[in-house]
Amino acid sequence: xxxxxxxxxxxxxxxxxxxxxxxxxxxxxxxxxxxxxxxxxxxxxxxxxxxxxxxxxxxxxxxxxxxxxxxxxxxxxxxxxxxxxxxxxxxxxxxxxxxxxxxxxxxxxxxxxxxxxxxxxxxxxxxxxxxxxxxxxxxxxxxxxxxxxxxxxxxxxxxxxxxxxxxxxxxxxxxxxxxxxxxxxxxxxxxxxxxxxxxxxxxxxxxxxxxxxxxxxxxxxxxxxxxxxxxxxxxxxxxxxxxxxxxxxxxxxxxxxxxxxxxxxxxxxxxxxxxxxxxxxxxxxxxxxxxxxxxxxxxxxxxxxxxxxxxxxxxxxxxxxxxxxxxxxxxxxxxxxxxxxxxxxxxxxxxxxxxxxxxxxxxxxxxxxxxxxxxxxxxxxxxxxxxxxxxxxxxxxx
Numbered sequence: 176x177x178x179x180x181x182x183x184x185x186x187x188x189x190x191x192x193x194x195x196x197x198x199x200x201x202x203x204x205x206x207x208x209x210x211x212x213x214x215x216x217x218x219x220x221x222x223x224x225x226x227x228x229x230x231x232x233x234x235x236x237x238x239x240x241x242x243x244x245x246x247x248x249x250x251x252x253x254x255x256x257x258x259x260x261x262x263x264x265x266x267x268x269x270x271x272x273x274x275x276x277x278x279x280x281x282x283x284x285x286x287x288x289x290x291x292x293x294x295x296x297x298x299x300x301x302x303x304x305x306x307x308x309x310x311x312x313x314x315x316x317x318x319x320x321x322x323x324x325x326x327x328x329x330x331x332x333x334x335x336x337x338x339x340x341x342x343x344x345x346x347x348x349x350x351x352x353x354x355x356x357x358x359x360x361x362x363x364x365x366x367x368x369x370x371x372x373x374x375x376x377x378x379x380x381x382x383x384x385x386x387x388x389x390x391x392x393x394x395x396x397x398x399x400x401x402x403x404x405x406x407x408x409x410x411x412x413x414x415x416x417x418x419x420x421x422x423x424x425x426x427x428x429x430x431x432x433x434x435x436x437x438x439x440x441x442x443x444x445x446x447x448x449x450x451x452x453x454x455x456x457x458x459x460x461x462x463x464x465x466x467x468x469x470x471x472x473x474x475x476x477x478x479x480x481x482x483x484x485x486x487x488x489x490x491x492x493x494x495x496x497x498x499x500x501x502x503x504x505x506x507x508x509x510x511x512x513x514x515x516x517x518x519x520x521x522x523x524x525x526x527x528x529x530x531x532x533x534x535x536x537x538x539x540x541x542x543x544x545x546x547x548x549x550x551x552x553x554x555x556x557x558x559x560x561x562x563x564x565x566x567x568x569x570x571x572x573x
Contacts, residue, residue, distance in 0.1 A: 190218020265299030302338025362403030
């Protein structure tokens with residue numbers, strides 16, 4: 176179940192007797208390494224308490240559409256952006272009908288409308304309700320909208336009937352959910368990714384750096400590993416755990432990152448330069464701490480070598496070289512210029528002047544620039560954006 180590790184999963188619980196099985200479902204998802212948040216309809220709270228699911232998920236359970244505790248009262252948007260997947264289990268006949276109608280008068284249906292993440296439903300209802308023509312039509316409509324239908328199972332039901340309509344076993348639901356992320360798009364490929372900032376020493380206690388958190392590069396590394404690649408992550412100084420089964424090499428300065436990238440890229444199929452590498456370093460770093468004296472001092476800087484341009488022009492060049500353009504103005508123009516000037520296959524452009532995306536944020540909104548045009552990806556979690564980016568890159572590796 177490694178491919179669920181660090182995934183953000185919202186479990187939506189609707190009001191049917193099978194709601195009691197959601198407790199086991201949440202437990203299994205947590206066991207597989209997923210982060211889980213639960214949304215309950217009012218009907219669901221009649222069958223199982225929010226306290227139970229809060230204890231199992233380790234997160235507050237959400238029940239109300241208008242959340243005073245959420246930023247700007249927009250809890251549904253925060254949840255929608257956070258999710259890598261929305262799984263509604265159990266999904267009653269009523270919830271299925273409401274999803275088809277595009278209703279947005281409770282939290283669960285509103286999040287289903289607002290999330291860019293994949294939506295999956297695990298139906299559970301009486302066998303006659305499942306066989307009803309309305310339900311059959313609703314299931315076909317949801318499937319046509321790329322909503323994944325998981326189950327249902329057949330057997331004895333709580334009402335005493337026997338037939339199809341039982342909630343699929345939670346272990347099987349988790350298996351199907353995990354399979355959604357296990358794309359193997361990059362099976363057998365070697366991927367090298369740079370992430371985080373660099374630090375350029377002024378003296379033994381001070382340095383020049385930037386606000387990069389490394390979150391985007393680490394999300395890309397995790398997504399590439401889950402897509403079957405052998406991943407090497409070259410990281411500047413960040414406070415992030417290493418993604419599971421990823422080889423990590425820590426560096427400090429731009430010169431160190433240049434040397435490691437040159438070595439590792441020579442054996443890569445795909446190189447992604449997500450690090451925010453310092454363009455300049457002090458020309459003459461002091462061996463001793465610089466003492467405060469004059470009101471002003473002058474700092475001479477030397478240009479650092481360009482890591483991504485070096486990789487793109489190696490004799491043993493990776494098949495794909497991808498750069499990032501983190502800009503505060505004229506974002507697309509700068510990205511297009513970088514694509515040509517540095518001989519890149521793709522440039523991922525994002526506006527780091529926005530407070531809701533970019534540095535230190537868990538969300539991002541990017542444009543993918545190549546020689547054939549532009550592809551915009553809507554705002555979403557950095558993990559979701561990473562998966563979407565790899566889906567764009569993978570066909571070009573064949």
